[in-house]
Amino acid sequence: MSSEPKIRFGIIGCADISRKVSRAITLAPNAKLSAVASRTLEKATAFATANNFPSEAKIYGSYEALLDDPEIDVVYIPLPTTLHLKWASLAAQKKKHILLEKPVAVCATELDQILAACEANGVQFMDGTMWLHHPRTAKMKEFLHSKDGFGELKTVHSCLTFAADESFHKENIRVKPDLDSLGALGDVGWYCTYSILWAADYEMPKTVIATPGAVISDAGVILACGASLHWGDGKSATFHCSFLTNMTSTITALGTKGTLQVNDLVIPVVEKEASFVVSSNTKVDDLMTSWVPAPSQHVVSTDLPQEVCLIQELSHLVWEVKVNGGQPDLTWASRSRKTQQILDAVKVSIEKGFQTVEIGT
């Protein structure tokens, strides 16, 4: 609706993912695509043209210039991970609310500096994990919270991989140690770890052990790895992430009474409809030849793609701060930090030859 208040977004960095986020900002009913910055004006102009920016949107040839624009509320930062500390901190100092691409930092210590800057400046922080905002995710959580249908969570397995092509392996920032030192762990592993935490209601595991056999590139970047996570109450989880196998995006959560299975968690197979499969109190029939009851598939439709839901939710939170004088919602920062902490621990475990690593606080 044209009468709905709009939060003004600026984007610093014309990464591929910025195209998807630009469209999401355009489609969100309470957000507005207001500016883009690149290191050159030419690149920013080309990006704005290619991505249907409104004619009144501003085009900047430097990130600083965009951050100095008082008519921007939120800055989306898709820059290489090693640049997050500098630019997210500066954005916060300039009183910009922040949408930060994942992995949010090279380590939790750097993230803490970013979050401190956000807190000191009273700005909202959210990372770019889109699937969390799909309405399917809330429906799945209802199932996981159902005492009779799912019971107590015991085990989770999460897997996200894609087969990177030759040019990715040569040029992508995610395989450059100076740009994205966590490699596949920070990229696809971010989603695996976050999904496990999500299933566990963000209760932190006590220990992490990387699975032997992590694949490390000649440049020292993780191309594939996995780990198991262990909680004090006996819950456990495993994940596998990789740039080396066909696209796969699963989560299986096992409870004492039920099972949740999703095979397209991070990006749904189709944009406006996503499904999940649950089974509860499953037995076999008398001769053990079939399941009783059969698992059931639940389809969740959404008019707004998940990344639009993210922009909408973030804009709502920013509106609360900007217009209603509310405090930033720290939920999202806390979840990002927990995810980052686990990634850090997995990395240490790999570096220490797959030893058990206690999760820090």
Next chain:
Amino acid sequence: MSSEPKIRFGIIGCADISRKVSRAITLAPNAKLSAVASRTLEKATAFATANNFPSEAKIYGSYEALLDDPEIDVVYIPLPTTLHLKWASLAAQKKKHILLEKPVAVCATELDQILAACEANGVQFMDGTMWLHHPRTAKMKEFLHSKDGFGELKTVHSCLTFAADESFHKENIRVKPDLDSLGALGDVGWYCTYSILWAADYEMPKTVIATPGAVISDAGVILACGASLHWGDGKSATFHCSFLTNMTSTITALGTKGTLQVNDLVIPVVEKEASFVVSSNTKVDDLMTSWVPAPSQHVVSTDLPQEVCLIQELSHLVWEVKVNGGQPDLTWASRSRKTQQILDAVKVSIEKGFQTVEIGT
């Protein structure tokens, strides 16, 4: 067809699973339910009546008596695992072909004695892993062998669990250390391990590491555990098996070019139709908002349930030996042994505090 030659089966032990196998023998076109033995004649009689044995079937009050019957070709042995060595060896000595329930032995050393008895007496050996004989399994294998569709296998995850009820935890042989010392590892873990080996074309891993957090009962029996398996070429696999969570039966195999996913591997949800999902060379669309191409589901129908296919296949192999003077097919024994070896290694790893264990030969 009535003209088809029939292999004559005897069953020693009236376990629950014997009911399913009795029906399978009845339904298999080349097999015949010829005898049942229990430790008492009453129990064997009641079993035969309840399971529609033909009127001419023989009822025995001791296992020995059935083994001495010259009109039995194959003996099905569903006895507790600790009794397998004694009864399978004796059956082989009596020149009976053998269908042995899983886990086939308490350890590979005992299995070797059983297999030696089979070899010395020229009898066919097969274990009771039913899903291997479902026509879906061959279709899935075609996909895994497709160079363009699946590429090279890199990782497998397999999971089989069911929520055992109170009476199971009190009384079932699978939680009694003197009857089935491998617990959940030998029961549901058998299938996980076998399915991983199946995906890897029975190439043996070099090492195994049990995942910390295995749940052991007061009696010392494994109720839930997992492990990772590692091959010399970098392939890896993980599995999780448990008596403590809702029924779940998945395998996900990841190749360089494709993914195979099945959510009802061990027992299909319905008896005469089973499906699997594959994706090949999966990309996302230009804005990373959907999968191209979408995964595809393949449905495989079968007139004969998987356990009937097993009986049919075994009967065919026995016919080759009995009538055509052929040699026993050692394929099945070899696969059983590899599975058992891995279970042994996982158990040692658990006992050694989740250390890496080299797989023996």
